Amino acid sequence: MSLIDEVIAFSREYINHRAARTPERKRQIREAAKLVTGRSVNISCGTCYIEALFKIIKYTNMAFSQFELKRGYVAVFDHLYKGRKTFTNKEITDELASEFLRQHPERIVYFAKAPRPAAPTIPSGITIVEPPQVVKPTTSTLLPA
Amino acid sequence: MTIGCNQIVDCILKNCENLVPGIKDVAYFINWDCVDKDLSTFDVNNPLLLTQLVLKTASPTCYAFCVEGYNYSNEHTVAMVKKTYQKVWDHNFIFRIFDNTPEVKQWIENAKDSRFVVIIENNYNKPDAVLGAGRTVFEVLGWDFGLELNAAERDVKSDEMLGGWMLTAGCSDLLKESYMPLSFFVGGTIAATRAAIASLLAPCCED
Numbered sequence: 291m292s293l294i295d296e297v298i299a300f301s302r303e304y305i306n307h308r309a310a311r312t313p314e315r316k317r318q319i320r321e322a323a324k325l326v327t328g329r330s331v332n333i334s335c336g337t338c339y340i341e342a343l344f345k346i347i348k349y350t351n352m353a354f355s356q357f358e359l360k361r362g363y364v365a366v367f368d369h370l371y372k373g374r375k376t377f378t379n380k381e382i383t384d385e386l387a388s389e390f391l392r393q394h395p396e397r398i399v400y401f402a403k404a405p406r407p408a409a410p411t412i413p414s415g416i417t418i419v420e421p422p423q424v425v426k427p428t429t430s431t432l433l434p435a
Numbered sequence: 436m437t438i439g440c441n442q443i444v445d446c447i448l449k450n451c452e453n454l455v456p457g458i459k460d461v462a463y464f465i466n467w468d469c470v471d472k473d474l475s476t477f478d479v480n481n482p483l484l485l486t487q488l489v490l491k492t493a494s495p496t497c498y499a500f501c502v503e504g505y506n507y508s509n510e511h512t513v514a515m516v517k518k519t520y521q522k523v524w525d526h527n528f529i530f531r532i533f534d535n536t537p538e539v540k541q542w543i544e545n546a547k548d549s550r551f552v553v554i555i556e557n558n559y560n561k562p563d564a565v566l567g568a569g570r571t572v573f574e575v576l577g578w579d580f581g582l583e584l585n586a587a588e589r590d591v592k593s594d595e596m597l598g599g600w601m602l603t604a605g606c607s608d609l610l611k612e613s614y615m616p617l618s619f620f621v622g623g624t625i626a627a628t629r630a631a632i633a634s635l636l637a638p639c640c641e642d
Binding site: 349 | 471474475488492499624626627628631633634635638
């Protein structure tokens with residue numbers, strides 16, 4: 291279980307029960323908040339830990355698609371039914387990403403996360419040719435007589 | 436020699452739009468190592484028009500970090516520098532931080548030893564019915580080598596800064612940029628460009 295998962299797991303108990311706010315858990319919240327938000331939690335502020343927990347939960351729950359674009363990339367394409375569509379990680383859905391990749395399979399490089407296809411797709415008009423067998427000369431033939 | 440390479444091939448006609456000077460108070464800093472230059476793309480006809488700025492998937496996570504000034508406190512200059520055989524460009528970004536917390540000091544200490552790309556937002560937004568409005572808004576400084584902090588100054592008696600920090604980022608003394616700042620315009624619309632920038636931002640920008 292990752293640190294963030296661990297923090298999310300005890301978050302409810304931490305918020306509801308004062309006795310659950312141990313120094314060890316506070317340390318974990320500080321580390322997780324730094325990872326997720328890039329900011330430090332004010333050590334002397336009890337409410338800040340709870341606010342940090344909400345931020346951790348919020349940012350972790352944002353991933354709702356199996357696909358994730360690389361940061362900064364904006365996918366623009368002509369959807370079959372919906373016309374010109376533009377999406378980033380904030381608007382990404384499985385349907386949009388799948389359609390985008392169906393039209394532009396080479397743009398898979400812009401995805402940080404994508405489900406592995408069930409079977410490799412071979413574009414139409416392309417046939418796979420097995421490479422010819424290459425027989426390597428044995429070592430002894432290379433040696434001088 | 437390629438035909439059209441380094442030759443004037445187009446006209447510049449009178450601009451009937453009013454130029455608006457200055458840049459916005461928010462600038463976006465990206466660690467230079469974080470920019471994925473293999474995946475970032477340019478306009479096929481114009482190498483000064485950046486059409487996708489993609490960050491690497493790395494740990495710690497790559498982000499664009501906001502630095503917010505106040506009342507048009509950010510400044511930007513660009514100048515051509517003539518070298519022995521070629522001409523290059525000196526990018527400068529002057530920004531002010533109106534604070535002096537330990538976090539601000541740590542930010543400056545980190546920036547002092549790093550190289551970064553800066554995205555600025557111009558006030559000038561030229562409408563264009565054909566090519567799309569917004570192509571003059573965002574610019575990217577330091578694409579080739581990244582900018583570095585060339586000066587950091589805090590004068591506690593300063594009437595202007597009132598004890599805040601004045602920082603100057605620019606090219607290094609030897610290595611200047613091969614191009615002037617790049618225009619950044621994604622997907623043919625300013626909305627898509629803003630969406631691209633929003634997807635780059637670090638969570639701390641939303642506070």
